[in-house]
Amino acid sequence: MNNKVSIAIVILLTLGVFTWLINYGWQNRYGSPETYEIIASEELTVGYYAEDLALKETDVFAQIWQNIPILKIVLKHQITERPWPKGLTPVVQVQAFHNGKDIYFKMTWEDDHADTIALIDTFVDGCAVAIPMDTEAPLRSIMMGFSSPVNIWQWQANKDMQYWEGKTGIEDLDVDFVYPFEEKEIFSVTVPELKSAVSDLLSQRIGSITRKDNQIVQGRGLWRDGSWNVIFKRSLTTDNQEQDSQFSGVKQTVSFAVWDGDQDDRGSRKSISEWVNLQIQSLPSKKPADEQALDNTSNIKVYKTSWIEKLCSFSSVRTAYGATSQNQSVETVKEPRVINITAKRFEYSPNRISVKKGELITFRMESLDVTHGLYLDGYGINIKARPGLIGKATFVVDKPGRFTFRCSETCGEFHPYMIGFLEVTPNTRFNLFLWAIGIAFVLMLGLVLCRNKQKKGVETNVGTEQ
Amino acid sequence: MSEQNSNNQNDNDQKMLGIIPLNWRFDLASIPIIRWMLKQRWFPMIIILANMFLFMVILMSGVIGGFSSGNYSFGVMFVWILWWVVLMMLLVPVLSRTWCMICPLPSFGEWLQRMKIFGVNNKLGGLNIKWPKKLSNMWIMNILFLITTFFSGFFTVKPLATFFLLGGIIVLGILLSMVFEKRSFCLYVCPVSGFQGLYSNMAMTEIRVKDPAICAKHKKKTCVTGNKKGYGCPWLLQPHSFKRNTYCGMCLECFKTCPFDNMAFNIRPPGTDLLVNEQRGLDEAWKNFIMLAIAVMFYVAMMGPWGTLKNWVRGETLAGWLKFITLHTTFGLVAIPGTFLITSWVSKLVSGAKDIALRTVFINLSYCLIPMGMAAWIAFSFGFLLPNGSYILHILSDPFALGWDLFGTANIPWTPVGTGWLVPIQFAVLFGGYIISVDFGYKLCLQTYGDTAVAKRGFIPLLVLLTLVTVAFGWLYGG
Ligand code: SF4
Numbered sequence: 008m009n010n011k012v013s014i015a016i017v018i019l020l021t022l023g024v025f026t027w028l029i030n031y032g033w034q035n036r037y038g039s040p041e042t043y044e045i046i047a048s049e050e051l052t053v054g055y056y057a058e059d060l061a062l063k064e065t066d067v068f069a070q071i072w073q074n075i076p077i078l079k080i081v082l083k084h085q086i087t088e089r090p091w092p093k094g095l096t097p098v099v100q101v102q103a104f105h106n107g108k109d110i111y112f113k114m115t116w117e118d119d120h121a122d123t124i125a126l127i128d129t130f131v132d133g134c135a136v137a138i139p140m141d142t143e144a145p146l147r148s149i150m151m152g153f154s155s156p157v158n159i160w161q162w163q164a165n166k167d168m169q170y171w172e173g174k175t176g177i178e179d180l181d182v183d184f185v186y187p188f189e190e191k192e193i194f195s196v197t198v199p200e201l202k203s204a205v206s207d208l209l210s211q212r213i214g215s216i217t218r219k220d221n222q223i224v225q226g227r228g229l230w231r232d233g234s235w236n237v238i239f240k241r242s243l244t245t246d247n248q249e250q251d252s253q254f255s256g257v258k259q260t261v262s263f264a265v266w267d268g269d270q271d272d273r274g275s276r277k278s279i280s281e282w283v284n285l286q287i288q289s290l291p292s293k294k295p296a297d298e299q300a301l302d303n304t305s306n307i308k309v310y311k312t313s314w315i316e317k318l319c320s321f322s323s324v325r326t327a328y329g330a331t332s333q334n335q336s337v338e339t340v341k342e343p344r345v346i347n348i349t350a351k352r353f354e355y356s357p358n359r360i361s362v363k364k365g366e367l368i369t370f371r372m373e374s375l376d377v378t379h380g381l382y383l384d385g386y387g388i389n390i391k392a393r394p395g396l397i398g399k400a401t402f403v404v405d406k407p408g409r410f411t412f413r414c415s416e417t418c419g420e421f422h423p424y425m426i427g428f429l430e431v432t433p434n435t436r437f438n439l440f441l442w443a444i445g446i447a448f449v450l451m452l453g454l455v456l457c458r459n460k461q462k463k464g465v466e467t468n469v470g471t472e473q
Numbered sequence: 474m475s476e477q478n479s480n481n482q483n484d485n486d487q488k489m490l491g492i493i494p495l496n497w498r499f500d501l502a503s504i505p506i507i508r509w510m511l512k513q514r515w516f517p518m519i520i521i522l523a524n525m526f527l528f529m530v531i532l533m534s535g536v537i538g539g540f541s542s543g544n545y546s547f548g549v550m551f552v553w554i555l556w557w558v559v560l561m562m563l564l565v566p567v568l569s570r571t572w573c574m575i576c577p578l579p580s581f582g583e584w585l586q587r588m589k590i591f592g593v594n595n596k597l598g599g600l601n602i603k604w605p606k607k608l609s610n611m612w613i614m615n616i617l618f619l620i621t622t623f624f625s626g627f628f629t630v631k632p633l634a635t636f637f638l639l640g641g642i643i644v645l646g647i648l649l650s651m652v653f654e655k656r657s658f659c660l661y662v663c664p665v666s667g668f669q670g671l672y673s674n675m676a677m678t679e680i681r682v683k684d685p686a687i688c689a690k691h692k693k694k695t696c697v698t699g700n701k702k703g704y705g706c707p708w709l710l711q712p713h714s715f716k717r718n719t720y721c722g723m724c725l726e727c728f729k730t731c732p733f734d735n736m737a738f739n740i741r742p743p744g745t746d747l748l749v750n751e752q753r754g755l756d757e758a759w760k761n762f763i764m765l766a767i768a769v770m771f772y773v774a775m776m777g778p779w780g781t782l783k784n785w786v787r788g789e790t791l792a793g794w795l796k797f798i799t800l801h802t803t804f805g806l807v808a809i810p811g812t813f814l815i816t817s818w819v820s821k822l823v824s825g826a827k828d829i830a831l832r833t834v835f836i837n838l839s840y841c842l843i844p845m846g847m848a849a850w851i852a853f854s855f856g857f858l859l860p861n862g863s864y865i866l867h868i869l870s871d872p873f874a875l876g877w878d879l880f881g882t883a884n885i886p887w888t889p890v891g892t893g894w895l896v897p898i899q900f901a902v903l904f905g906g907y908i909i910s911v912d913f914g915y916k917l918c919l920q921t922y923g924d925t926a927v928a929k930r931g932f933i934p935l936l937v938l939l940t941l942v943t944v945a946f947g948w949l950y951g952g
């Protein structure tokens with residue numbers, strides 16, 4: 008009896024402790040990193056219109072603008088860099104078109120007072136369009152900075168007055184670059200000759216701005232009925248790909264900024280937008296060619312071959328090998344084949360990528376939720392993609408076989424199982440394996456069959472020989 | 474003439490791959506210091522105690538770790554990267570059930586029965602009920618292990634789930650030890666036990682008697698009853714007539730209780746137990762199939778690129794998870810056995826043997842899947858170890874994720890090691906498993922069909938199946 012009681016106590020105690028511990032763990036649990044919310048980017052269509060604007064005063068309100076759809080873009084304070092914000096211009100209306108040669112933007116926003124004179128403590132109104140130099144970089148959040156240099160076209164009211172109307176207000180002031188009265192100092196600074204109301208600038212990263220040597224953007228603004236109306240004009244493409252943003256493709260990214268002099272906006276104190284996707288319509292005649300170009304760049308082969316097909320193609324792979332490698336040497340010199348990979352918990356898409364040995368490829372990875380990585384077995388390549396920032400690596404796939412790529416940034420509980428396959432054909436390793444198995448099979452079958460024959464007479468040798 | 478023939482045949486068949494004689498043995502315990510150690514009461518108890526400390530840390534990190542990402546949890550990483558991998562790659566294939574020798578999981582229950590840790594007390598406490606005859610097989614373990622893998626999407630990644638699994642095993646061990654005699658839990662319930670038992674047939678070590686004649690004369694059989702020096706076999710076996718590793722937990726009590734020093738700790742060629750026709754049955758055959766199915770499923774779900782399946786496995790939606798367990802169960806309990814049944818049937822048909830039951834063919838031949846399955850598991854384990862082994866260094870220094878840095882390795886980043894060679898290594902392992910499987914497949918055919926000519930015919934379907942299975946695994950791992 009006593010024995011049974013103690014057994015019961017032990018059992019109850021064990022269960023009790025276990026339940027308590029589980030409960031404790033449950034109550035104090037904590038989970039995996041939370042997901043970032045992704046703001047869908049706005050899209051601005053840059054339609055094709057056979058219209059050429061000379062930026063006369065009337066052009067700001069030309070008939071063409073009536074036909075172009077308006078995109079209202081919400082602005083917010085710029086808070087990454089000092090000085091901190093004071094006022095906010097909440098909305099800017101944007102329009103854009105191109106005529107095959109030039110691209111035009113129009114920005115319209117409410118401002119109850121036109122600030123056109125820059126003094127020591129008064130600041131001017133202005134606006135800007137920012138275009139990343141790398142057309143590949145979709146920057147989901149402007150606050151996270153840019154992963155490539157950005158071309159900035161900045162229009163300022165005082166320069167507009169000076170350039171278009173010859174009014175100088177108080178001398179040639181360039182608030183952001185040449186401080187008033189600098190000229191009166193002993194070592195005076197040369198004020199660059201004003202070639203446009205728009206400053207064409209290049210920013211390597213947040214907080215670094217340089218004025219470009221060749222100022223090629225034109226612009227004109229008019230203040231009317233409590234609103235600024237500013238148009239920008241520049242050629243779609245230029246010869247200087249290093250310094251000028253290009254609108255050669257179908258897609259581009261831009262963002263907009265507005266300065267309100269009343270609110271002491273200047274420099275980085277401004278209202279800014281998130282990145283906006285530009286959808287550039289192609290010229291009517293050029294269309295097919297463009298579409299083809301697009302197809303080629305986004306051409307990713309996702310491997311769908313079944314294992315049976317693979318087995319069947321096994322013998323042909325070897326014979327075709329010589330031929331393909333010759334072709335490759337021609338291809339290799341050219342542009343890398345870009346493979347766009349999106350990563351989300353816990354899958355890559357595409358998850359099986361097939362490439363030919365010797366190809367030059369670029370992995371370009373974008374994350375749809377948290378930060379993910381991509382480590383490629385055998386090649387040692389490691390890419391990291393924060394949401395909003397692209398991870399990239401370009402390399403020659405010179406090792407044949409199937410290689411696993413795996414997530415290298417802890418992204419949640421299944422992170423170690425976040426995996427994809429890169430298949431570098433021909434898969435010589437697997438073929439070798441198949442050969443080995445095949446030979447072993449034949450050998451062993453032969454051995455068995457031979458033994459069978461020996462049974463008739465010479466069998467005694469089998470044991471003694473071995 | 475015919476007798477001579479069969480002798481020769483036997484000689485040849487008693488050699489692994491025709492080279493290594495299967496009856497070769499070396500008794501480690503013939504080295505005096507090792508025999509002395511094996512006979513001490515503190516051995517292997519001190520290792521169990523050290524191991525228990527480790528498992529306490531694992532359990533604690535599990536309780537504290539909640540659902541956080543398992544790759545920085547001591548429990549998850551230690552159990553699934555280190556323990557599981559070492560178990561699969563080293564302990565079982567080479568050292569038989571050495572894990573059970575040092576396993577701390579049933580120790581609480583065992584101590585409660587004995588009320589002693591180091592000492593001997595053959596009057597065991599608890600209810601000491603005999604385990605029911607009907608359940609004295611591997612079926613419970615088969616089912617429990619299969620069910621455990623249903624939750625692999627939780628156990629292998631969430632610290633609290635790992636705690637639940639290991640803690641659950643300990644609790645069950647205690648409860649059953651209070652009700653049933655000795656190590657009934659280990660023999661018939663522990664999910665880790667079944668596959669260790671099955672795969673330890675391949676192992677290169679064994680515990681056996683040196684001279685059966687001595688045992689025959691020894692009427693008291695102290696290895697079964699126990700004496701002052703040690704307990705009667707806690708695994709409810711007859712150490713004096715061991716033939717197979719499967720159910721021997723290597724607790725070493727028989728070394729202590731044998732008054733004639735008649736026990737041996739042998740090194741032997743791998744796989745010899747596959748040919749021992751004792752206690753074979755459908756339960757063990759199914760263990761085989763389930764292990765193969767799990768190897769495939771684990772690879773597909775954990776090392777495959779298919780996100781949808783991962784979502785099923787980690788139970789994102791109940792419907793998805795149900796799909797996964799249905800698929801998995803059907804694959805393991807029906808599809809694989811079905812394929813093997815067909816192969817056995819064809820084998821019997823081709824062989825022309827009339828007087829042998831299909832059931833016997835099916836059961837006997839299934840043992841040649843063991844080397845294949847082991848190879849698949851070893852190859853799979855490399856896929857865990859090489860990429861993720863570096864986590865171990867991190868978690869050793871910061872076991873509770875509290876920002877500690879005990880050994881200065883807490884900040885070592887995740888570093889895959891030699892993953893470029895992963896696939897070739899896996900291919901090599903699979904190839905090795907294939908060869909050994911085929912070798913034993915032939916030997917099992919001979920054993921089953923008796924006549925050489927009949928066996929050779931019956932072997933061909935088996936050879937074809939083994940080849941296809943190997944190719945399938947090769948394709949999965951790197952094709
Ligand atoms: S059977 Fe299970 S609980 Fe028992 S010793 Fe082996 S692993 Fe440990």
Ligand SMILES: [Cu+2]
Nearest residue numbers: 379414418425
């Ligand atoms: Cu990830």
